[in-house]
Amino acid sequence: MARIDKDITVSAPLEQVFAYIKEPGNWPEFWPNVMEVEDIKTLPNGGYSAKYQYKMAGMRFSGTGEHTEFVPNQWIVIETGGGVKSAITLTFRSIEARETRLTLTIEYKIPVPLLGKLAEAVILKMNEQEAELMMSNIRARFLGSQ
Numbered sequence: 001m002a003r004i005d006k007d008i009t010v011s012a013p014l015e016q017v018f019a020y021i022k023e024p025g026n027w028p029e030f031w032p033n034v035m036e037v038e039d040i041k042t043l044p045n046g047g048y049s050a051k052y053q054y055k056m057a058g059m060r061f062s063g064t065g066e067h068t069e070f071v072p073n074q075w076i077v078i079e080t081g082g083g084v085k086s087a088i089t090l091t092f093r094s095i096e097a098r099e100t101r102l103t104l105t106i107e108y109k110i111p112v113p114l115l116g117k118l119a120e121a122v123i124l125k126m127n128e129q130e131a132e133l134m135m136s137n138i139r140a141r142f143l144g145s146q
Helices: 014-022 024-030 117-141
Strands: 002-010 034-042 048-056 059-071 075-082 085-096 099-109
Antiparallel strands (some): 002 099, 085 099
């Protein structure tokens, strides 16, 4: 299982950051390589499930994402299925009234039979860069929003 850990400070109140990230319809705006999201459903826990199209290493995957843990303004765990299985944990902490500390942890399994063992190291590096860009996109989304 591969793992990525990132954290950033976002210049916006925690409630705004959480409200934006929790919505699957916003994923293509900040999550590189998520091409489209559809069939969004509200779950009994207050979170969502959705289907999405994702590009990795030039290959297109269909997947599903579900908020298996959802605690408003604290954390979200998204479990994905389909081409790539992963657990994505987003943790939100208020630093000050107008700043949020966002922590991202992704644990995933690379579909080596589909991509080949030689491609695994390249994909690990690409996914690390994608997570970095995702966090930068979230930070940029809230610049000047205060």
